[in-house]
Amino acid sequence: MKTRLFSIMTILLTGLLLLAMGLTEPVEQDPWDVPSKYKKMKNPYADVSDKEQIGRVHYAQHCKSCHGTKGRGDGKKAANLDTPTGDFTVASFKEQSDGEIYYKSFIGRGDMPNFEKKIKDDEDRWLIVNYIRTLK
Numbered sequence: 001m002k003t004r005l006f007s008i009m010t011i012l013l014t015g016l017l018l019l020a021m022g023l024t025e026p027v028e029q030d031p032w033d034v035p036s037k038y039k040k041m042k043n044p045y046a047d048v049s050d051k052e053q054i055g056r057v058h059y060a061q062h063c064k065s066c067h068g069t070k071g072r073g074d075g076k077k078a079a080n081l082d083t084p085t086g087d088f089t090v091a092s093f094k095e096q097s098d099g100e101i102y103y104k105s106f107i108g109r110g111d112m113p114n115f116e117k118k119i120k121d122d123e124d125r126w127l128i129v130n131y132i133r134t135l136k
């Protein structure tokens with residue numbers, strides 16, 4: 001009888017432990033399903049030099065609070081999000097097409113807000129894409 005109780009307790013405690021580990025484990029960023037229309041989009045402003053720093057100014061106003069000054073995902077709001085923001089400085093981020101970055105930046109999903117209404121001008125949008133590509 002005693003050994004049976006012991007086994008039940010062990011099973012219950014192991015279960016609880018596994019549950020707790022599952023809850024504290026950092027959530028992985030799921031791959032995005034970017035529609036091919038966006039993937040193939042050409043950046044009409046790829047070679048434009050942004051003398052007025054429109055990209056940087058928009059980034060500071062709309063994106064920095066979560067993504068951080070250098071795009072590493074350490075903005076002041078980041079800790080309150082359920083989803084990690086990703087890191088704009090890593091090679092796997094930079095390998096994406098401009099269109100993929102555009103889709104994620106302005107369509108968004110989940111904790112990543114949609115910016116279609118807030119940032120309407122297409123040139124401004126592409127200058128933000130150009131800007132986040134320069135972060136290192």
Ligand code: HEC
Nearest residue numbers: 029062063066081083084085086087101104105110111112
């Ligand atoms: C409220 C916080 C928040 C703000 C503000 C925000 N983001 Fe995000 N962003 C996120 C989160 C969270 C993710 C990850 C979402 C996911 O994977 O589901 C993300 C993901 C991204 C990604 C994809 C990263 C990758 O690894 O591929 C890009 C690009 C991006 N954001 C650009 C922007 C831009 C540009 C702005 C400003 C116009 C912005 N974000 C503003 C929270 C934010």
